[in-house]
Amino acid sequence: MLEKMIFGRYVPGDSFVHRLDPRSKLLFVFLFIVAVFLANNTATYALLLAFTLLVIFIARIRLYFLFNGLKPILFLIIFTLLMHFIFTKEGALLIDWKFIKIYEEGVRQGIYISIRFLVLVLMTTILTLTTSPISITDGMETLLNPLKRIKLPVHELALMMSISLRFIPTLMDETDKILKAQLARGSDLTSGTIKERIRAVVPLLVPLFVSAFKRAEDLAIAMEVRGYRGGEGRTRYRQLDWQWRDTLIIIIFIILVAALIWLRGGR
Amino acid sequence: MKEILSLDHVSFSYEAEDGGTRRAVDDVSFTVNDGEWIAIVGHNGSGKSTLAKLMIGLLFPEEGKVKVFLEELNVDNLWEIRSDIGIVFQNPDNQFVGSTVQDDVAFALENNGIPFEEMVPRVHESLAQVNMEGFLDHEPHHLSGGQKQRVAIAGALAMRPKLLILDEATSMLDPQGRDEVIQVVDELKQTTGLTVISITHDLEEVLLADKVVVMNSGKMMLTGKPEEIFAHGDELESIGLDLPFAARLSRSLRQAGIAIQGEHMTEEELVNELWTSHFSK
Numbered sequence: 001m002l003e004k005m006i007f008g009r010y011v012p013g014d015s016f017v018h019r020l021d022p023r024s025k026l027l028f029v030f031l032f033i034v035a036v037f038l039a040n041n042t043a044t045y046a047l048l049l050a051f052t053l054l055v056i057f058i059a060r061i062r063l064y065f066l067f068n069g070l071k072p073i074l075f076l077i078i079f080t081l082l083m084h085f086i087f088t089k090e091g092a093l094l095i096d097w098k099f100i101k102i103y104e105e106g107v108r109q110g111i112y113i114s115i116r117f118l119v120l121v122l123m124t125t126i127l128t129l130t131t132s133p134i135s136i137t138d139g140m141e142t143l144l145n146p147l148k149r150i151k152l153p154v155h156e157l158a159l160m161m162s163i164s165l166r167f168i169p170t171l172m173d174e175t176d177k178i179l180k181a182q183l184a185r186g187s188d189l190t191s192g193t194i195k196e197r198i199r200a201v202v203p204l205l206v207p208l209f210v211s212a213f214k215r216a217e218d219l220a221i222a223m224e225v226r227g228y229r230g231g232e233g234r235t236r237y238r239q240l241d242w243q244w245r246d247t248l249i250i251i252i253f254i255i256l257v258a259a260l261i262w263l264r265g266g267r
Numbered sequence: 268m269k270e271i272l273s274l275d276h277v278s279f280s281y282e283a284e285d286g287g288t289r290r291a292v293d294d295v296s297f298t299v300n301d302g303e304w305i306a307i308v309g310h311n312g313s314g315k316s317t318l319a320k321l322m323i324g325l326l327f328p329e330e331g332k333v334k335v336f337l338e339e340l341n342v343d344n345l346w347e348i349r350s351d352i353g354i355v356f357q358n359p360d361n362q363f364v365g366s367t368v369q370d371d372v373a374f375a376l377e378n379n380g381i382p383f384e385e386m387v388p389r390v391h392e393s394l395a396q397v398n399m400e401g402f403l404d405h406e407p408h409h410l411s412g413g414q415k416q417r418v419a420i421a422g423a424l425a426m427r428p429k430l431l432i433l434d435e436a437t438s439m440l441d442p443q444g445r446d447e448v449i450q451v452v453d454e455l456k457q458t459t460g461l462t463v464i465s466i467t468h469d470l471e472e473v474l475l476a477d478k479v480v481v482m483n484s485g486k487m488m489l490t491g492k493p494e495e496i497f498a499h500g501d502e503l504e505s506i507g508l509d510l511p512f513a514a515r516l517s518r519s520l521r522q523a524g525i526a527i528q529g530e531h532m533t534e535e536e537l538v539n540e541l542w543t544s545h546f547s548k
Contacts, residue, residue, distance in 0.1 A: 134366045166366045169408035218361035225323050225354050226364070226422065227346060227378035235380050237373035237390070 009069075010132050016245065017059035018130045022139030024246035028253055029127045035257050036116055043263040045115045051256060052119045059130050066125070073121050077114050084110030133165045138238050155231030163219070171212065178207050268300040270337060271430050271462045272322060277331035279317055291317040293485040294331070299430075304456055304463040306473040306493075309482030310507040315466045318482070319434040322464070323352055336429065350379050353423025357435040359415035363407040368399065371407070372422045379426065393424040397451045413444025417451055424455070431455075433465040437472065449475065470503070471511050474533065481506075513537045 012018075017025075039045050056066065067074065088106035095102040128136070141158035148154050182203050183189070189200045277295050280288040292314045299305050309315045320326040321333050324345045333340045335348050356362050365371030372390045381389070394400045397417040407415060416436055423431060433452065437445040453475055455461050465472060473479050479496045481489040483506045489496055496503070497514045504510065510518070517531040517540075527544055531537040 134370070162366055163364070166363070166407065169406070170360050173408070215358075215361045218356065218358055219364065221325065222356055222362035223364055223374075225325065225349055225352075226375040227350055227426075228374075229346065229378065233380045234377050235382060235386070237370060237377055237383065237386050239383055 009128065011061075011129050012132070013060060013130065015058060015060045015130070017055065017126065019245065020130075020249065021240055021242050021246045022131050022135040023143055023240060023242065024249055025127055025131055026136065026139045026143060028249050029123055031253055032123055032256075033120060035253075035260060036119055038257070038260045038264060039112075039116070040264050044260050045112055047256075047259060047263060048119050049115055052122050055126055056122065059126055061126065061129060066122070066129075070121065070125065077117050077121075080117065081110045081114045084113060134162055134238070137162045137165070138240060142240060155234075159231075167215070170215075171208070174211055175204070175208055178204055268302075271299045271301050271303075271335070272464070273298040273332075273334045274318075274321070275332040275334070277321060277328045277333060279321060279326060279328050281317075290485045292321065292328075295482075295485075295487050296331070297480055297487070297490060299462060299464060301429075302456075302460045302462055303478060304465070304476045305478050305480065306476035307464065307466045307480045307482060308468060308470065308473055308508060310468060312484070313482040313506070314485040315468075315482045316434060319354070319432055319464075319466050322432060323349060323354055350375075350426055351428050352430045352432060353420070353426060353428035354432040354434060355416060355419045355423060355436040357438055359412045359419070359439060360407065362419055363415055366406065367403070368394070368405050368407075368410070368418050369403045371418055372425050375422055375426050389425045389427075390421075393421040394418075396424055396455060397421045411444055412440045413447040416440065416444065416448045420448070420451060420455075428461075430462045430464065433463065433467070435466055435468070437467065437469065445469075468508060470497075470508055470514075474511065481508075 036048060039048055056063065085102050085106050086100075088109050089101070089103050091103050091105035091108070093101060094104055094107065131139075137158050140161075141154055144152065144154045144157075179189075187200060187203055189197065189204075191197075192200070274295050274297055277292060278290065279292040280290050283289045295314075295318065297305075307315050307318060317326065321328055322335065324333075324340045327333075327340070336351065338344055338348065340348060363371055364374045369390050372393055373386050376386045376389060391400065394403070397420050399414065399417050399421060402410070402414065402418075407418075410418070419436075420431070431452070437448050440448065449472060452463060452465070456463055465476065467473065473493055473496070476493060479489070479491060479493055480487055481496060481503070488506065489499055489502070497510065500510055500514065500518050509515075511533075513531050513534045513536065517527065517537055520527055527540055531540060
């Protein structure tokens with residue numbers, strides 16, 4: 001189940017999209033999310049969908065892989081679609097079969113909202129699929145840099161994020177070990193009422209927290225003796241490199257917005 | 268010989284839970300010279316890890332002086348001195364800061380403001396020194412304990428330290444990982460003349476040292492060359508240390524009334540002694 005889930009996972013590759021600077025990608029996705037709300041008719045939604053499919057093609061992500069991984073989210077999208085079909089009662093009556101009445105406006109709204117949702121999910125998934133978590137952290141840090149002026153601890157936030165990412169697999173292993181140790185002692189996690197099951201998680205969480213604090217302390221000491229004194233006067237080993245392709249996608253974004261504004265309007 | 272580090276009548280106490288204090292280090296003095304390998308051995312709670320913390324200024328002594336590179340360690344020169352000391356701790360996972368091998372090796376360089384152009388060759392060079400140059404982009408959870416400890420050593424080497432401290436660096440590793448790490452450190456010492464202080468409870472590791480300091484309940488119990496130390500076999504065992512196999516066998520043979528000469532540190536020495544022992548008679 002967890003292996004199939006691709007939301008938030010990174011798959012290394014060498015496409016145009018993979019090679020983009022994380023800053024331009026983050027900026028693009030963030031602006032794209034805002035721009036999606038410009039769409040209000042068939043032409044604009046069709047443009048957004050076509051554009052997203054084009055990006056998937058350029059990023060060389062297999063459609064089957066993508067949609068298979070997004071199954072739980074697709075289910076949610078279909079659910080929204082059905083809700084619109086049933087509950088929006090405007091426009092001409094399209095289907096009138098026993099108690100089911102579907103109106104034109106319901107179909108239209110349902111499809112629009114689903115496309116909007118789908119496009120947003122696909123774009124953010126493409127971002128995380130094609131960018132390593134550490135690059136996303138680096139990109140965020142540089143993009144947020146101006147906010148240092150208003151005393152936002154940008155460097156510390158980025159460091160916290162990269163250390164958390166680095167410790168996820170370590171703590172997963174640890175959880176697995178503790179789980180097995182508790183199972184071996186006869187703890188039962190899979191049966192009983194919900195209340196009992198929640199209570200059974202406690203002997204799992206307590207040792208996990210104890211060990212996480214121990215790790216945090218060790219890590220702090222290791223960082224200190226290796227000369228960590230906060231972001232001041234630090235150099236960076238990871239250098240970001242803004243290239244022609246990064247400028248290009250920003251231009252593409254501007255063209256996309258212009259097209260959306262030109263096409264939007266009446267239905 | 269140039270002095271690298273010296274402890275002069277150093278004492279330190281921790282606050283105990285009952286409100287009193289517990290002496291962890293009691294009147295310890297010794298000197299480490301340039302290019303030496305010093306092993307500090309002792310059982311858990313003998314104060315040897317507190318010694319490591321005193322050496323890098325994580326703790327300051329109550330009494331006595333800790334001098335590193337001929338300067339007394341204090342709050343002002345702490346960071347400068349630390350940049351010349353590499354230290355590797357016990358738990359391989361808890362000292363891996365970067366998300367990949369190369370990020371971790373670069374961590375100390377970043378902290379000390381080394382420019383990017385200089386970082387890249389230094390990272391490659393130090394990884395080559397620990398035979399890990401093929402693992403630049405590996406993530407820590409895909410490495411073995413021994414590999415992680417070698418990366419930690421590379422991270423220390425990148426700063427070109429004058430002194431490398433191994434604080435129980437091999438105690439959580441499997442025998443293979445332990446051998447890898449010991450071998451790398453031994454090679455480094457041979458090729459670069461690095462000064463090494465290894466804190467351990469493994470007496471096999473002690474064999475590589477030039478000088479040994481045996482700690483027991485905060486006090487220095489014995490000090491000397493490895494062979495001199497192993498001559499005190501009973502005392503070492505009485506404070507909970509295991510002798511190396513060859514030394515143990517050599518002692519048992521002598522107890523069984525077999526006349527063998529001298530002390531035997533390694534299996535090879537012992538084998539040589541045994542197969543030649545009847546030639547002279």
